[in-house]
Amino acid sequence: MQPHYGFAGFMGKRVHLGVTGSIAAYKALDLARALQQADCMVSATLTDAARRFVTPLSFEALGASPVYTGMFSETPDADTAFGHLEPGQAADAMVVAPASANTLARLAFGLADDMLSCQALAFPGPKIVAPAMNPRMWAAPATQRNWATLGELGYIRVAPECGSVACGETGTGRLAPVDEIFLAVLKALTPQDLAGRNVLVTLGPTREPWDAVRFWSNPSSGTMGACVAMAAWLRGADVTVVAGPTALTFPCDVAVVSVTTARQMFAACTDLWPSMDMACLTAAVADYRPVPFGETKFKKSTSAGAGITVEFETNPDILKTLGESKRPDQKLIGFAAETGNLREEAARKLESKHLDLIATNDIGKSGSGFGVATNEMYVLDAKGRREQWPQLPKTEVAWRLWDHLLLD
Ligand code: CTP
Numbered sequence: 001m002q003p004h005y006g007f008a009g010f011m012g013k014r015v016h017l018g019v020t021g022s023i024a025a026y027k028a029l030d031l032a033r034a035l036q037q038a039d040c041m042v043s044a045t046l047t048d049a050a051r052r053f054v055t056p057l058s059f060e061a062l063g064a065s066p067v068y069t070g071m072f073s074e075t076p077d078a079d080t081a082f083g084h085l086e087p088g089q090a091a092d093a094m095v096v097a098p099a100s101a102n103t104l105a106r107l108a109f110g111l112a113d114d115m116l117s118c119q120a121l122a123f124p125g126p127k128i129v130a131p132a133m134n135p136r137m138w139a140a141p142a143t144q145r146n147w148a149t150l151g152e153l154g155y156i157r158v159a160p161e162c163g164s165v166a167c168g169e170t171g172t173g174r175l176a177p178v179d180e181i182f183l184a185v186l187k188a189l190t191p192q193d194l195a196g197r198n199v200l201v202t203l204g205p206t207r208e209p210w211d212a213v214r215f216w217s218n219p220s221s222g223t224m225g226a227c228v229a230m231a232a233w234l235r236g237a238d239v240t241v242v243a244g245p246t247a248l249t250f251p252c253d254v255a256v257v258s259v260t261t262a263r264q265m266f267a268a269c270t271d272l273w274p275s276m277d278m279a280c281l282t283a284a285v286a287d288y289r290p291v292p293f294g295e296t297k298f299k300k301s302t303s304a305g306a307g308i309t310v311e312f313e314t315n316p317d318i319l320k321t322l323g324e325s326k327r328p329d330q331k332l333i334g335f336a337a338e339t340g341n342l343r344e345e346a347a348r349k350l351e352s353k354h355l356d357l358i359a360t361n362d363i364g365k366s367g368s369g370f371g372v373a374t375n376e377m378y379v380l381d382a383k384g385r386r387e388q389w390p391q392l393p394k395t396e397v398a399w400r401l402w403d404h405l406l407l408d
Helices: 023-037 056-061 086-090 101-109 115-121 135-139 141-152 178-189 223-234 262-275 318-324 342-352 394-406
Strands: 014-019 041-046 093-099 127-131 161-164 170-174 198-203 238-243 255-258 278-281 288-290 312-314 331-338 357-362 377-381 386-388
Touching (some): 014 086, 023 041, 041 115, 086 115, 093 101, 093 115, 093 178, 135 141, 198 223, 198 262, 223 394, 238 262, 262 278, 262 318, 278 318
Parallel strands (some): 014 041, 093 127, 238 255, 278 331, 331 357
Antiparallel strands (some): 161 170, 288 312, 357 377, 377 386
């Protein structure tokens, strides 16, 4: 799982996982595990067909409890008279993954002829469904009608993806990536306190070309910004990411504008800012760009064995520019990576760049800054509130930043 998807802290939340008959049933084990790593409790129901592919024991061994099977179960632990009603009372979300064509039809029609369909019918909370089947079965008008019906019934639908499927055919029908289903479940468990807000996040490094093969940059991976973007997305925001060169990917409803240079990032951000409610600029933007040697490759022979001197020009300050045109209804968060004078620098940048909040870290400290999964932040806001946070996973830092910005 990509580091910016690894949110945890869903303690006390319970997810009920329905597994149906599909070659993709084994992927439900990965989903159960991912949910547990997010601190969720997991229970499960395997249909008769699912048990042809995976066993209840596999889920139990991973810690899922209870694991239901038939309506009149042979599994003693789950053999209560009201097992068909229990998830509806105990779980905060229900996810059916993989969902076969048959199960889609039963859910769409509200049938209640086995344990899973009864549990779904009696489940009052958010329900997520992720189908997997042969592409021709998926394309069949009856399946498409059932899929549309599930949308009308309020199911959160994670559509199958295109690719080669077990039967050797190629087309749409393959179970969506487990990450995507996992995120849909986490989102369903998250209070949507940023719903309806347009949020801009910059992340990653910029690359400033010097000749045809060389550039000036820094080691930012973009992880901190990606966590900030994903935390906003989980909380319901409409997120736009302006990303320098990174390997990170995002759910398809996060708009990603890929840029390379600081000037491209500046153009994208100034263009987007008027339509945004909030922005958090985490990108490690190069303050300077080398005066280009040219379009071709610099050859050693050019310097005749002597050293070379590279001149630099100043790049625009994106954060400062957005701060200067900030409307009273907009909120702006800046980041700063420092090697000393953390608190003084935070206060200076908060004021000079017209920020609502600044988060600074000491990149000299282990467990903080570039290339690690954690950060240790000092946070200062425009109301004078200051906090020193301990070393925390970047996902947790991101969550707290939005919490802090929403304080008032
Ligand atoms: N930033 C930006 N545009 C730049 C440089 C930085 O938008 N050209 C943003 C970063 O994304 C970050 C914040 O400004 O949110 C702070 O960056 P930093 O480099 O620490 O600030 P500078 O003002 O460049 O200060 P310093 O002299 O410490 O480099």
